[in-house]
Amino acid sequence: MRFVFAMMMVLVLLAPVSGRAAESGAAWSAVRHGLSAMPLEPWRDGTSDKSFAAYVADTRAGLDAARTAVEPDAAKRAAQVELVAPRQWPLAEECGGTAKDGVLLIHGLSDSPFLMKDLGDALARLPGKCLLVRSILLPGHGTLPGDLVRPTAAQWKAAVRYGTDSFAGQVGRVHLVGFSTGATLALDLVLNGAPTAPPVASLILLSPSIGLTNRFPLHRIPFGFELFQAIMTAASGFGPEGHWLRIDEDQDFAKAESFPVMAPRPLMEVMTEVETSTRPLTLPVLMAFAAEDVTVDSLASLDFFHARVSNPDSRVLLYVAPATLAAQPDLYAARERRDHRIVCLHGLGGDDVGCAPARSPAAVTCPFGDQAGTCITALSHIGIPISPTNPHYGATGDYRNCLAYSSRKDWPRFCGCVTAEQRAGSALCRGVLPASGPVRLGEPTKDDIATNGPLTARLGYNPLFDRLVDKVADFLK
Template structure:
């Protein structure tokens, strides 16, 4: 029996080794035949690392950030080959997409000051491959509500995709601490401070709140607003670092990238390095066990309220992890999970995957639940009119409130990237603001034609890039602004 077990283990080990070698061989072959890396892939701006960030202030960060953009100008833009000096390249200074030509380069960190005395402060944390642009509309709303807005460009972002090849999640976390320090410095320790985190930024916001429990020297925050937070991602991301191993040989340098694409978006990378996926995976693998451990130890009572906005269907992050690894663990402290259902009035009929219509019921535990849930869904299957279905913790009955909102008939669901953008966003909105222009109206494109003509993936065009429920999102943020102004216990 023992000999048979050893033989089986030996066979299993051989299968694993052969599979790994085959995978690496395929990765090396794909890298060898892929497009060559451009300057924006190979140039790595010299970002501040975690230890230095923890010793620095906002002014230090902005000075260093200026040096980064100067480096991109000298090492990338000024050195482009003639074939790369084309209108569709954001790094060509003659392109309508070149960020340096705009009145404000939203790739950079910024602060928005309210009129009059500040009521509080908010820190905005953007997502992976993203930039401070993504939360600018939410920032403007906080500014109009009397808040100082601190929007930090997280290390590795906003410059060139190569910046993500060496950054670590600890650098992002240290940058979050720096931004919160600046927020408290500007409004004082008694004023409310909120964190808004989008995608990877949502994971960083949650991590900061846990760090406050661990380290009383950190300034506390009063509320977390999480938009499609990266609490969990696909299991394959765990092996992203392994996928990049062939890149140790110069001939297979492209293996260090999961995607090498044209860079036509002025405020977001299209190319995606292996290290970006690996660092996000490490971040979630740090975050989830801490949440569970603090729950077992009874330490989550020190958390501020967490309100999460999440599409039921999400190709980037795990909606299930947000439910089970986050909200199911939180205390009854005013936290809430808001889920945006699919459009049940869609006319796509049999073209939808069979399991799509049951996604919500499969993800959400049957009531009573330990956490508050709000589902934004169709009032009936034959109408686009939306309602809010609220279930309080421990309750089995729903409270239903009609909303003066409707699902567009040609939209079958929200997407991971849609939530922070109104329909009028100049880059991603379906009805872009005519007063602003950033070289392209990506959200307004209704594409018909032949494959292979455009420089962009058709998948990117199908994905919804703006939020039809934007007014509802602002309404719920306003509730949090009022609640956070109550005296701290």
């Protein structure tokens, strides 16, 4: 009884922090926050699996039907479905129709395959590699934010296994490329799953969800998520808003901004299974993530790599701001000394490599770029697999992640931070005088958002994307 009471108190304390959905300014909508009729396992045909081409076609049809309620314009909806649906990239002409290896791209929680598109484009074009590149859509994604509560961990795992098995008879081996939750699912397949055919040759893990920065083990408490949701529902006046950690306008066609309470449960289950697996991880592993990541614990990823990844060809690309190195002068340097497979990148220059702070530190205000009125202070969780040329998330894209301001209902700064396209389409910005000034991009902290300093947005792309592609090309031997 004391344990249950203690858990209740913890959840009560958590509720005011997370239960801002009803106060965020965007309204709950039965259409947008309800459930669609999209099949959760569109690769299934009764008891057998469909061909990958049939899976792609049927998934697109399901996405189109599910998104009709929120995007009635058929042409615009078709263009968006094309981008968020799974796909296969054509082989380069030099391959003569024969692929050497397969590559499976696995997106993250609340995302869609669009977040992996830039990397897929680059890998499919690599000279001499002849990679057959495919992406999959995780169940519950790409439709409506409300669908994020529908899938189970088992269904996510089944989707990854299907995607891997879909290469059978076409390639001799497959490389798994996972972002965030997709990285955890890739790890789970090789650490806990039955052998695949074709076999998995290597793992490329981008911003892997190995340890979350705000992780409370609700899934380990009997009915923990249900209890948390009940408390939040009571706090919201027993309205449907209590089922959501946040409710936003969902202006991003490729990623849900609104986020249900129950959505993280499958991820936390998979993370636990990865953590407790005793199977050796002998495959080559390439990991790339930001030290300043506010979604996952970058130090947990480094510890996992050092303790569990034994293959000498494995590598870590750690993007770390000079200010972070200066503030903790031996933290990352010690890890580099202990494991020379770890490489720190602290700027755009070819010499900006190494985990030790500069001996004569100079104030580097914008180490990862300063152009078009934006200063890039650090890389972010969400931007690692995305090119600066991306038309949606890139340097001149039409979307910018300023959700930290909407959580605070700071509409002048929110409306000044987002792009002109977002501002024009936001009901929350009507009649609001936007704040002005340059925008700083990186991983915003609470202090960044709370102060009246520069406008700060979450960086949506990787300024070192081309170097990441080069590293991946070298890694895929």
